[in-house]
Amino acid sequence: MMCVKAAVPRAGWWRRVISLGLPTLWGAVAIIFAVGTGLVVHGRRALLRELRQARRVAGAAQSVLLRPLPPRVDGLTVAAAQMSADRGATIGGDLYEVVATEHGVRVVMGDVRGHGLAAIGTAAAVLGGFREAVHDEPDLGGVLRRLDRALARHLRGHAERDGTDSEEFVTVLVLEIGAGGELRALNCGHPWPYLLSGSVVEPLSCADPMPPLGPFPLPGDLPGLHCGHLLPGETLVLHTDGAEDARDAHGRFFSLAECLRGAAEAPPQAVLGRVFTALLDHTGGTPKDDVALLVLRNDRQLQPTQGARGTARATTSHPQPTTHLT
Template sequence: MFTAGAIAAVGLAAAYASHLRTQRERTLSEVEAVANTTQEVLLRPVARHVAHLEIATLYLAAAPHAKVGGDFYAAADTPFGLRLLLGDVRGKGLPAVGVAAALLGSFHEVAYEAHGLAEVAERLDTSMGRYCRSRTGSRADAEEFATAILVEIPREGTHLSFLNCGHPPALLFHEDAPRSLDPPAASPPINLAEILGTTYTVERVPFGPGDTLLLYTDGVTETRAPSGAFFPLERWAGGVPAGFMPQELLRRLHRALLAQSRGKLDDDIACLAVRYEGPAPPA
């Protein structure tokens, strides 16, 4: 009798454990489905080719089972050329995702209308201010801002324009030698222009056939080794063999970050790479 009862108890416990495991798997599946949908809504798919440009993106969310975080990117094929936005909202979690969503929504509107990158930045600043005011009751303080970089690559010509709003500088691979595009004039992070009392400044640099531009968030350069050393992005870039297409460049960067951190990336990461393919060769 005791043996039969024990067997029955073990069977019930096993069935309950199986039920809990099934529920947990179903919940995780639902969470992943919501996360995937959120990512598709916020981070709209980016075309692989726009005119003479090839584009690739990389997004890694630090939070378990998350697909989006406070880092963001966007691309728009506009009458002014290809316009890009990549940035990082201060903070983490759902509040950061909300701010990123507000900025991305604004960018996908103003990118087609604004006549210059400074105007795009000004309107993003206004949009973020409105969002913060609706959420906190005040326009901005030192806790509410986003760093970002805006880029415009015309359909014709061999230059690009960029505006850096307190963000890590882009890397330009020119003649296979990478260099950091440090802006000579500082522009304020988004939502801090009014507080800092400064304006947005646009820079222009050569960008021609064979050149590649890499935009990234600070999750890249702040990836640590077990020893505490940060990822040496510029040194790594200097060792990249010539001629890589954007997708392969980002694959190699992803592998290097995993190797640096021993597979333990603990910050959101967003990257966007663009290569100038040049005009089609003559028939």
């Protein structure tokens, strides 16, 4: 009987310990959970701040590298835009520029291997070389050689810093539009532009391009390829391969030529919107590669002596200064 009486107080003491300990334990768990949740929220906010900062930096880099093009360049109406496949960046490996020079309007469209922020340095080297060379070099071959040397210097410096050989390359199309609409081009591995003339949509040339810049030396002779004329009212659409390589959910490629049919009369900015909208619809809003488009329309005045496409024509005059005002 004494043993039974002794066990009762012990059991009551244990129940009191449990009754006091459980609330304390649950309180500790709640505190730990609250602290952990606070740390997670704080970490998430810090990451979002860093992401916003990275995007601001990328936007600043874009404004310097792919600076906005003027709406008109020497009688040509211009519009350009790019869409990066990297959601964390506002800029990819595509590059473009349009410059009026004493040799004609000179244009470059290029695509650096890869995409995202890592491609900015290479694109900057090529664009910097182009912006300087177009005013100095009287022919396109000299411009292209300057781009090749600028890229080689960049890749050599990259290799010296990292201690590894760089395997980067750049596809480049260099184009010249003369005062009378004469077209000359040099193409290093880049898609040919589309020419929009009335209801006709066709590649500017079917010639085989040279290899991309970087892996192989340029040939000794670089005469610009004559590609006919860009007549008043006609449009050129330059693009990177991300446009025609885009696929839908069934693996079907995007048809840029079909998308451009009926767009010859549209202003260049409207052509951009039309193509990008169709691209996003085709890919379900998730393109796998960077895409850049550059649209040039010849809005110079047609002279009475000018003939139809493919025939000899006199020079094309530029609009009077008053026609530039809007």
